[in-house]
Amino acid sequence: MNQSYFNLLGNITWLWMNSSLHKEWSCELLARNVIPAIENEQYMLLIDNGIPIAYCSWADLNLETEVKYIKDISSLTPEEWQSGDRRWIIDWVAPFGHSQLLYKKMCQKYADTLVRS
Numbered sequence: 001m002n003q004s005y006f007n008l009l010g011n012i013t014w015l016w017m018n019s020s021l022h023k024e025w026s027c028e029l030l031a032r033n034v035i036p037a038i039e040n041e042q043y044m045l046l047i048d049n050g051i052p053i054a055y056c057s058w059a060d061l062n063l064e065t066e067v068k069y070i071k072d073i074s075s076l077t078p079e080e081w082q083s084g085d086r087r088w089i090i091d092w093v094a095p096f097g098h099s100q101l102l103y104k105k106m107c108q109k110y111a112d113t114l115v116r117s
Helices: 003-018 029-038 063-071 097-107
Strands: 043-049 050-062 085-093
Touching: 003 029, 003 043, 003 050, 003 085, 029 043, 029 050, 029 085, 043 097, 050 063, 050 097, 063 085
Parallel strands: none
Antiparallel strands: 043 050, 050 085
C-alpha cells in the first residue's frame, strides 16, 4: 500500500460520510465494500477541483455468487469480486447531486456492458 491508496480510501470515505445512507454504516461495511474495489480497480471516483464528488464500485460475479449476493448483499468475499462476467454495481455514492454525471461516465466506459444493480 502506498500514499495514493490511502488518499483514494480517504476520498471515498469522505463521500460515505457525506451520504445520508452511508454515513450510518459501520467501518466493517466500508472495508468490505471499498477495499476490494480499490484492490481490483473496480471503481470510478469523480473529482472536481480536488474535491471528490461521486463514487461507484462494481463486482464481476459468477452465477452462483450472483444468487448468493441477491439473497444477502453483504455476502461477497474479496475473492468473489472477480469471479465471473456478471457485472453488479456494489456501491453508488453521489451525496452532492452528481449521480447523473457518474451515470454518464459509467455509460461511456461500459457502453456495451450489461450492468446490474
